[in-house]
Amino acid sequence: MQRTDRITSLVLIGLGLIVAGMTSQITYTSFTDDPGPRLFPYFGAAVLILSGIAIFLRAGRSEIAEETIPVDRPQLLRGGLFFALLALYALAMKLFGFYAVTPLLLFAFYWLIAGPKRRVLWRGVVLSLAATGAVYLLFTLGLGSYLPEASIF
Structure with a gap:
């Protein structure tokens, strides 16, 4: 499943970068010291990017042949x-x-x-x-x- 895993990992990394980019455009003013509306989207973007990297690295070591998974x-x-x-x-x-x-x-x-x-x-x-x-x-x-x-x- 190397090819499918690599494609999946690149999609996850791309989505994570898109989420991070969109999150950086959030503007807000806060008079309290709360973490603001950017915290959880950045956290989600980091999870997507790290998951994508982990899948990509694992796919490179996989010895299993590409197989078709039924939907x-x-x-x-x-x-x-x-x-x-x-x-x-x-x-x-x-x-x-x-x-x-x-x-x-x-x-x-x-x-x-x-x-x-x-x-x-x-x-x-x-x-x-x-x-x-x-x-x-x-x-x-x-x-x-x-x-x-x-x-x-």
């Missing part, structure tokens, strides 16, 4: 749904704020990841609310930052 249509659709949910989350965050949108997104992620055999309604609700609470505590108490609030109201 599993349900998994492909599931991945597309994850992407669509994240895009919808970004749009909804501006309108409805962190507190209303994040538990819904996390519940949807739980529902997709758990699969039909392991889905339990109460568990999804508890996990999504607990994770939202943990992120709230991390940002407000830990980092002294603000979370997006609803602009529609």
